[in-house]
Amino acid sequence: MQNKLKQLEKKYSIDWRNEKAGNYFEVRGNPQLNKDSFNFSENGEYPYFTRTVLNNGVAGYVDYFDEEHKISGNSIAVGMLGMQFFYMERDFYAGQFTKTLFPRFEGLNRKNVDYFISLLNKHQVIYQGSLVRHFEKLFNETELKLPFTHDKLNLDYIEEFISTLEAERLATLEAYLKATGLKDVELSEAEAESLLSLETTGGG
Numbered sequence: 001m002q003n004k005l006k007q008l009e010k011k012y013s014i015d016w017r018n019e020k021a022g023n024y025f026e027v028r029g030n031p032q033l034n035k036d037s038f039n040f041s042e043n044g045e046y047p048y049f050t051r052t053v054l055n056n057g058v059a060g061y062v063d064y065f066d067e068e069h070k071i072s073g074n075s076i077a078v079g080m081l082g083m084q085f086f087y088m089e090r091d092f093y094a095g096q097f098t099k100t101l102f103p104r105f106e107g108l109n110r111k112n113v114d115y116f117i118s119l120l121n122k123h124q125v126i127y128q129g130s131l132v133r134h135f136e137k138l139f140n141e142t143e144l145k146l147p148f149t150h151d152k153l154n155l156d157y158i159e160e161f162i163s164t165l166e167a168e169r170l171a172t173l174e175a176y177l178k179a180t181g182l183k184d185v186e187l188s189e190a191e192a193e194s195l196l197s198l199e200t201t202g203g204g
Helices: 002-012 113-121 124-128 132-141 155-179 189-201
Strands: 015-020 025-029 046-049 058-062 075-079 085-088 098-103 143-149
Touching: 002 143, 002 155, 025 132, 046 085, 075 113, 085 113, 098 132, 113 143, 113 155, 124 132, 143 155
Parallel strands: none
Antiparallel strands: 015 143, 025 098, 046 058, 075 085, 075 098
């Protein structure tokens, strides 16, 4: 795996840099409404994001409310208690004590956002140990290790980096299933993740 990643760096002529998060994402407070203001339904079009860390921070789905409180998607939401970051692909509404990060660069999408979220979630404990009113300042000063090519943030590299890791994980899982005689058994996504975790951690 390390050889593949080294080859990938060479392919894109990657120059790693530590950059301030505030130069790449803008923190905005969310227009907040209590959940009692919304109509929750199974067919609700908009995620309702809250400070929980369960279910990607989404407490449920709601019907359209208004434009004033609607938050643009393709952004990263964070609850001020759990301090865990989640990608919000589509427009959403939010509860109290939440904020949203909007990219200052073009090209953030489902294929590369996990790289940024992984970096930010590594600072979860630090953010939790500070006052909520200090979050934006602390976030802006957070250093992120980012790949550049010719002084430009290389999102193509990030996407291929992620796909390479995912392919390796799938190969590991398939080898595990074959070795244990489960190759032809249909597994749910959760079961597959659990088995992969056991394989990569040695079962504890």
